[in-house]
Structures are given as C-alpha cells and as structure tokens.
Amino acid sequence: MLENTRREDLTYVGRGVDRVDTLEKITGHALYTGDLRMPGLLHAKTKRSPHAKARIRRINTQKAERLPGVHAVITGDELDNRLGLYLVDKHVLARGSVRYHGEAVAAVAADTPAIAQHAVELIDVEYETEEPVLDPVAAFRRNAPLVHPDLGRYNYIKEVFTPLPGTNIANHTKLRKGDIEKGFKDADLIVEREYSNPNVQHVPMETHVAIGQWLPENRITIWTSAQSPFTVRNLFCHAFKVPRNQVRVFVPYVGGGFGGKAGIGLEPLACCLSRKAGGRPVKLQATREEEFSLLPCRSGLVYKIKTGVQKDGKITAQKMTLFWDAGAYADYAVNVTRASGYSAAGPYEIPNAWIDSYTMYTNKPFGTAYRGFGHVEVSWGVERHMDFIAHKLKIDPLEFRKTNALKPGSLTLTGETVTEHTGNVTRCMEAVSREIQYGSLTKAEKAREKRTGMKIGKAVVALHKAPAMPPFTATAVIIKMNEDATVTVNLALTEIGQGAYTAIAQIVAEQLRFPMDRIKVSLDSDTDKEPYDWQTVASKGLVLSGNASILAAQDLLKKAYETAGQVLRASPVDLDHDDTNVFVKHHPGKSVPFSRLAVGYAYPDGNAIGGPLIGVGQYIAQGLTNLDKETGQGLPALDWTYGAHGLVVEVDPATGEFNVIRIASAFDAGKVINPKTTRGQIVGGVLQGLGTAMCEGYIYDESGRLMNSSFTDNKILTAMDVPEEMVGIAVETPQIDGAYGARGVGEHPMIAICGGLGNAIHNACGADLVHMPIRAEDVWRAIHKIPEPPRTGFLRGKSCKP
C-alpha cells in the first residue's frame, strides 16, 4: 500500500495535527464506562480467595442473600462456562478449587456498592489449603504439584499451541534454525547466563469496568472498558453458547489498556449477575487493588541464554530456554510465549538457533498481554547478554550489535528473509548513538561527574517487534458521506490513547482531499454498528485499519464518481475532484458538488439517481503462515518495526542510586503519519519501560500472597521521575504494504529500555545486573558484591535453583 507520494505532496498525512479527542477529554465531557448510568443499575463486588491454592469445601451465601438490597449472589458452582483465548482453562468464578490469591469465588449484585461489599463479607467460604507452586522453574519439575490436573481435557487451538497434559506446561514453543551443534563448535567463546523479571501490572488510569445486562431470550448488552469489542463478543458467545447477533458490546472512551484490557475480563461475571438479578444491568468496577490481583498482569520470566561467538564478534549460535510464569491461567501468556519465542534473539542474525519457550502454570495471578507482548522481558536479558559478550570479546558493544544486526539478506529466526523494505535497525542505532554522543563523555558530562561525584555511563540498545496476531487477521472500515459532504468513519479499532483515530482521520482526509474538520471518526465502538475488527492490540492498527480506511475512501470516491459521471455525462475516468466538487478534468467548469451526491442526486424535476454514499474497505493480513510446531519456521510477521535507544545515566558509586539524564529513541516507523502522536507514544512508552526497569514488580510471601497490591509498595514512575531530556527520532524506510508506508510504533518505545538502563549502569560503575527491576539497592549490591538474602530475591521473582 505504498503510495509513493513525496512528503511535500501530502496535506494531512505526516503533519502534527492535534488529536481528534483532545477537546472532549480535556473538558471532561468524554464519557467512560464508569460514568454510565442506566435505569435499575446494580453494583457488584466479588469475594476473593485469601489463598494461592486451596480446595473450596463449602460456600455459604445465605446471610448475604438475606441482606436487604441484595439482588443476586452467585458462586462458581452455578457457572459451568469456561473462558480462554487460546486455551480454554478458566471458569467465570473459581469452581472446586482456587488457583491464585485474589481469585474470585463468589459475587454479589446489590443496590449500592456498599451493600454489595457488606454482602460479600457475609459470604462464608471454607477452604482446605494446599501447597502452591510459585516458581516457574520448580513448576517444570517432574513431580511438581499440578495447577491444572485436567489440562488434557481442555480445548485449545491445535494448529498453534502445544500444552503438555500431566505437567504444568500450558504451551511449549520450539524454534530450531540451522545446526546448533555446529554453531557452538564454530564458536571461539561460549557465554551462558540466566536472567529474570517479575510479574508487572499495567496500571491503566481507568481500572477495568463492565456493565452487563442479560435480558430474557438471551438478549445481552455489555458496556465495557475493553480494548477489543469483537473479541469480548466472540469469547463471551463461545463460553455461553449464544449467537453472535444476540450480544452487543459497546465500548465508550477507554482510559488506557496497555494489553490488560485486550481480552475478556469482568464482562461475563457482570452479565451472569444481571441474568440472576432478573435482567437489571449490573456494574462491576475493579478497585485499584483488584487490578493487581483479581485481573491479570504481565507474566514473570526466568530464562537462560547461551551464545557462541567468534573472535571477530560474529554470533554463530544461540540457545535459549525460557520459563514464562503465566500464573493460574493461560490467557494471552501462551501467545506471549510463542511471539516472544520467534523473535527472542532481538534484531540480530543468529545463524543457528535453538529455543524452548515454556508457558508455566503457577499459583499466582495470571499473565496476559502487556505492551511489548513478551519483548520487554526477553530484551532485558538479550541486551544485557549482548553487552556482556562484547565486553568479554573486548569489542565495543555498539559495534558488536552492528556486526550482528539484521540487514537485507539476513534470515530471521523463523526463516523470513529481511529485505531493504523491512526497515533499518542499524540506522536507528546510529541515530541514537549520535544523539547521546556515544563512546565518550562530553566536557559538560565530565564537569558534572566532578561536581556531583556521580559516574556517568552510556549505552545503545536495539529492538524489534512484529504484531503478534493470527496470520489471517482482518479488519474493515466504513465511511459514510453526510448530506453536507462531511463524512463519518466507523471502525471497531478502539481509541485507547494511542492516537489511532487521529491517524485514521488524517489518512481519510488525505485520500478524500477533504479538510480534517469534515472527517469524524466515530469515537466509540459498538459491535451492532461498527464493522468487524479483530482486536486493538499488537501495534497493527495503523497498518490494517489504515489500509482499510484508504480502501474505504477510494470506494466512497468511486461511488461518488459513478453518480457524478451520469450527472456530468462523463466517464468516471475523465473525472477528478477537489474538496467541494467532482468535475470533468478537461472541462473543470462542468462540476457537481459532493453535497448534491451525498445521499443521492436529484434532478430539478425530482428524478433521482445514486443513493447514500457509503465506502467500504476490508483489509486482511497478506502472505503470513502459521509456524511449524516442531521448528518454528514460517512467516508470522505483518511488519517488523525496528528501533534503538541511547541512554545516559549517572550512578552514585557508593550507594547505587542513579539518575537517567538523557534518553534518545529512534524507530523505523516507515512513515510517520503524525509526529505529535508519535512523540506521545515514544515518551509514554519509554517512561513505562523505565518504570518496569526501575521499580515495578509483584512481590509475594512464601504462601503466594501478593504483598504489594497497591501504589504504597508497587511504585510507578511520576512526573518527577521523567529523565532530564528525551529525544524521539523517526527513521523512515517505507513498508510496502503499510498505509502510506507506515508501521506501528505503539509498543516499541517500551522495549529494551530495561536492558539499556542495565547496560548504562554497568558502564558507569561496573554493576553487573541480571534481574529487573533495578533498584538502587540492587546496584549497591552489585557494585560492592554483597549478595541479596535468598529469600527476598525469590519473593521478587528471581528463580529458586531447580
């Protein structure tokens, strides 16, 4: 879909126009699910498990049911419906046993949240606790207690995933490329190390909220803060065996998703409560604490990387074993395991690769999609590893990266050939390297070191990611022309803050040659009204929905030309248009305004032709394949977005405290549709990456209880923590099948920040870190070689040794 249009010929695409949702949001007029009220609305609360693993012996709900104002109380016993994106392993409410601390075992709908809460406290649950499995590596052991003894009976997508019944392995993704034995034999040096990171919470500003209404004859309406209305509908209908046209999912504004709202969440429970309450709508809104442990998080990861290199810095082989701590349910984690498996080496060419990526069930809150979809976690170890090897070889780490970077002619891990159109990671690295003056300290930096006693270190890291999605992922866009030649665009890609609707409006304006103020992208999504979109995930919206909106605009113009051709007695090939009229190219005076074509053209005598102008564009990913389950070979990538970060960090060599002075980030975006929103994505993503790198992460006690389920002890960064300077750079190697050559950059700014921080700290003070987040205490320990008490390390998500 490369338009081959020079920048100066573009009017709206490539310009930093303001976001289309700005005014509504800053004035507070934008409505979110939590703002919605409807007649008879009830409020729900959940009863949650205080244990990581237990049998449910008995639940007594009588007292709760008798409380005035309570309209429905339900337990898992009543709901034999299973949910699952790829592996159908989760009940709406726990049935028979609980698998993580915080899992919902019962729920109440009542007149007010306070009554519902009171009723929840009156529910009496008798548990028989069992020994939980808390470590993903221990869960892998032969005799480990099973989180899902019934794994062999669950449905799953057989073409893609491989669960192993009788174990805690929800999925095993294999990748085999080249000859790993020979690769290691050819190496002059072999380096093997272990890395790890804990569970992390997405922390959207708006917590998960759903309103469900289940009316007689299975007429169901859901209002929800979800990212993907059609996936909510699909999974709901799957679980409850109701036809798709009976369920309407409505998504108003969403206050941030980051992957945590990608699948299905609170919607089924709200609907089941509504059904039991006689069809009254029921609202279920998670508290912040429930965000941490009722709803899913990012999976933890413990992994080994073994790399063979030649003296000249060429990588010959790499073997990786990854244990994903998916928690109690598979959700998106099985696909995180797969997607990060096939790109696990980072943007580097590995001629001989062997990867085993395991999704491990444990008795912890379950893992789901999270901005970066596994790449943030894997790149932490990969980027630390790259620096470690380079130092061993006495080669500059940036040179080492460039030597091994994917370039035209390289084969990716899955055997895809990189071309000159794929994108250019080396240019990204060079751009950030220049920006931070990599390789030495500036005069000002030296003076700063002298003044503060801090040590300054720099690092350049690289990244890549392709959308993790089925090879047949599809979307559609509809553009309707109104009587005054304004247009309304309908699509079910949701606006979750990423700026998608602004970019779509720019693309439609460019295609139609209409000014922006005549383009309205319908800002909420409704599965009854909008055309299908798979999900708002994976940084694929701009490519797929962007292309669909180009096609829809062209379809709209084609239909306008058809009618105009009759009116002007000209063939459509002889027509052209400006923002007001369709006219005959060689007789511009012969024209008809769009406003007279919009809902059908009427002749002076009342005779009419045409009809309302509606443009339809469908787009489906092209040429992708499932991966071979034994070798991982195939074509999984719609597009690869490459990027690089350069970091300048100062470290207190005594205490390990550190400050991030400067971060420069470059992405091969193919074509930047909107520099302002792209910068927004870069700044937001880099900061989210820094949060993950510096302070976020779940901490458990030995019984699997989450110890930090609030902002008191699960810190996220604030405005005070923003680096002194942040620079965003676009490299533009057009994507042949991208809208105007564009690729997604939604997730990418977050990836590799962790490794970059670790490497910059190492270069500043010699601290060698293998676990993130990197706290000042960890840097202090690494500088002074003081081991962490093993207990606290384990509780923070470091592995116990198998």
Next chain:
Amino acid sequence: MLYEFQYVAPKTKSELLALLDRHGDSCKIMAGGTDLLVDIRAGLRKPQVLIDIKKVSDFKPLSFSEKEGLLIGPATTCADVIRDKTVSREFPILIQAAKQLASTQVRNRATIVGNICNASPCADTALPLLCLDASVHIVSKSGSRIVKLKDFFTGVKKTALRKDEVVEKITVPSSMAGGRGGFMKLKRIKGHDLSLVSVCLVKKGSLLRVAIGSASPTPVVLKDFPAQVTADNVADEALRSVKPIDDIRCSKDYRLFMIKTYIERLIEEC
C-alpha cells in the same frame, strides 16, 4: 471497605473534648485524613465516629514567638509550614523534611500533628521535630500535659496519647531557632514515596542532633553530640541505636549502609 460511619466536626475545644470523652475507643480524630481515610478504605480501621478537628475555632494556628517558640496547631498542614516565612528563616530543616512528605496534593491536606500522631516509623516530619526537641501538648476533659516528642512515640503506630486525649499543639523551643542542617531520604522513585530510610541532622551552636527514620519501630533521635563530632562517632552511635528490618521495601543491610552514608554526607555538608 465500604461502611457507614458518623462524621462530626466540633466548633470548639470543649465540644471536641466532650465528644472524645463520650466515644472513646469507637471514635477517631481526623485532621487531613491522608493516613486515616486510606486505612479505613483498606479495612485496617473501622471507627464508628469520625471527629474532624479542622473546624475547632479555639485551636491555635501556626505561629512563632520568642517566648513560646514555634507553635504548630492541630490543623497546620505541611503546605502551611512550607509556605511560612518565619519557619523558613528560623527552622528551615522542618521545611526540607515537609517537602519530602508525599506529593503536593497530599501536603495540602496532611497536617504535621497528624503525621506525628500517626506515629509511623517513617514519618518524615518527626525527624526534624525530634532534632528540634519538640514537645507535644495534650489535652483531655480531665486536664492537660506536655510530653517530649521523643517520649511520645511508643511503638509502630503507637503513641502516649490516651483514647480521650487530643494533641492541641506541638511546640519547638526558640532556643533551637536558627538551627541548620539537612534531611536525606531514600526513596524508590523521585515522586512521592515513603522513606526506606531517612536521616535528619540539625546543628545549633555547639549542639548537633541526629534523628533516623524507618530503621526502628519508631523514629529515633540519637543522644546529643558536640558540634565538632566526627561522622564515625555519630554513625557508631546510630548503628547501636537502630534496629532496621528486612521488608519488601528494603533490606536491613542496605538500610544500615545508607544510614551510615547519609550521616557521613550530612556531617560533611552541614
């Protein structure tokens, strides 16, 4: 945790004292509410009556006189202290610490007296007040008494305050006016956070005093030192006086190291 409770806002001290006398254990005094309301929401406290003291008209506001020293009223917020020109001139250390408490929004609500009465080991404003030899003035229906701040804290979130008593003011002697020093606080982020460990040092004339937070069940003030004391002497005394623990915020050994480092740096700087 959602439940219904009674909210009362007495207008006078005698009305307040009568309420305290009547409700005793079942009530809780609220000033800024920045600790209390969080605890109530988390289900850690369940008072039946919430007594808001911000509207009591005969409580004194923030003031300073040579005779009485610095007087901090029960409704004096951190923001009040930070903005006050006299405090800035005479007791700048108090402002340094108050500025480290939480965020701007919380500092607009949180009171100094509340920070003291909450008696957290990490109470930021406790450290300068301990160094400044503050006194806590307590009243009840049966009379009034004055307790030195260092004797006021009796354990984690425990104070010498009886259930019918309320703190009417905190005073700092004018002999400490003009004292200079520093406050260092280890945090997980640069934005608002509780202290993982904190050290405050104040020097006045020939006297040097050091207080340490988040390293014992209560904030701790060390014995008085001569102004020319060495960092090693203070650090040795500090490590003898504190009992830090390993917890999810920080390890014991890092706390001890940071106390020592902060003492060395404060003595060098001040």
